[in-house]
Amino acid sequence: MSGTRSERLGWLGTGRMGTVMAGALLDGGSDVSVWNRTSSKTAPLVEKGAKAVDSITELAGVDIVFVMVSASADLIKVTTGEGGLLSAERLPQIIVDCSTVSAEASAEVRAAAEAAGVAFLASPISGNPAMVEDGRGAIVASGPRETYDRVVPYLSMIAPTVVHAGPAEQSRLVKICHNLFLGMITQALVEVTTLAEKGGVPKAAFVDFINGSVLGSTFIKHKGRALVERDYTPTFNNKMLRKDFDLGLAAAREMEVPLPVSSMVHQLIQTAIGHGFAEQDYAALYEVEARAAGMLDGDAS
Template sequence: MHTAQERPRVGWIGTGRMGFRLAARLLDAGHDVAVFNRTRAKAEPLAERGATIVDRPADLADRDVVFTMVSASSDLETVTTGPGGVLTSPNAAPGVLVDSSTVSTQMSALVRKAAAERGTGFLAAPVSGNPKVVAAGKLTVAVSGSREVFDRVEPLLALLGRGVTYVGEDEVARLVKIAHNVFLGVVTQSLAEITVLAEKGGVSRAAFLEFLNDSVMGSVYTRYKSPALVNLDFTPTFTMPLLRKDFDLGLSAARGLEVPMPLAAATAQLVASAIGAGHVEEDFAALILEQARNSGVTLEAQNVPVDDGLSPHA
């Protein structure tokens, strides 16, 4: 199957906001991609780009590489080993299954075992980014599993974004993703604190963040979040309840591994407070609203253009 190695036939399960964009990248790169989504209508626009739409995950069993990007651990179980799952076809099984969902280590291990029983390689490959990050080509991927399987599909993974890192065997990529998201929460809370401090002292948020972003402390992330903090646009990229779930997982892992995480624990409480105050649907950058309230400051949108660093020219 030399040709499959050169240009593997791909299956994609789950075309939500992220899955849709990533499947489109593989299509745009010229791959033969077949797609399953529970709500078929969400996958249909990919047909215009050349995708085949299938009715069941099992219809993807003959593919060289199948990606899964679903919402929860139970969904991953359903599309892999449940009725009509991609690992249940009597006549075929994918060469490699790559899961890019954010699921528990336990579920990941169960699916890995089920895949191995069918002779299918399994890679845990959680991603960092959102649809705009995908569009800018800046998605990053942490991958764990067999090194040999990783080496086989790395060229395909490289099409998804700018960074693919092999982090070790088995399920360790799950821990990498959780650690990343805990840092995301802690950094955002800290950013909210210093921005409100500057504002209460008479500095506009736009000016403060422009200075910060140009300093050594600025980052792709602080620049990317600046428009939300300046203009109070909390259109969700990642919500507070999802962040709380990742803090729970991170602090649970910390207990198991005997790693004290006082900053993460304090931030988890602040995230819980924000949820209690009703910040459920907005982006988690709304942490700045709670910080302002606790500081006796009323924030107003500054309504000025702020570069998020992700536009194509950047």
């Protein structure tokens, strides 16, 4: 899509991921107004041509509002809370939420939006900000098909892969399952890397071998580099991953699905947080594994 549509877009939440995603819409020629609780964080988007507004309700008069916030409570607050999107005199036609939140919170906001005559599309994104900026993100959406068909050109500006998963909250479960898988893959990687390393194999050699094998992937390449360098600069920190494991295990309990591996990894993430890695990237699971193997006794260098 070349940005020839005349719809006015709003973007609520300009953290690291929100800035990249909204920036992609601007790069595609869209008319975008932006709001963030810390107004200074909208500056990079304003430089690209966005219009910053002073309140959430000022976004409500646009056609489509995209939301990117940190947690379920934040989504509820910025949509149905006092001064939220649905409290404005003029309402958007569609709200598109790209956050990773619970299905329950999503359903609550969907019901409130639909009661106000506003369509709602749940559209969480996979990929860290750098990957999304490089064009390697993926979006899974759920909601009415006609709403998806109207919004998908904009979602396609943000990510090359956009999938419609169902009419309600199915995308929330897909994203949570995805993040459970991230944690499990990472734990598997740190275990086999630690075993090889303790046996005298340099970490870099082992990771290079894995990346050149049938197990190699973009994800293994990036996390492998983090393990080799013990660089835990956060792309997605352990507290955020723990939140998603909490959501995933809660969903599994509700649906009576056993998740033995996820349950174990959940406790290892908690252990990493207990060791002081709450705000660091979840690649720091290596620190827990290596210490358990008697290979480390101090902080990451």
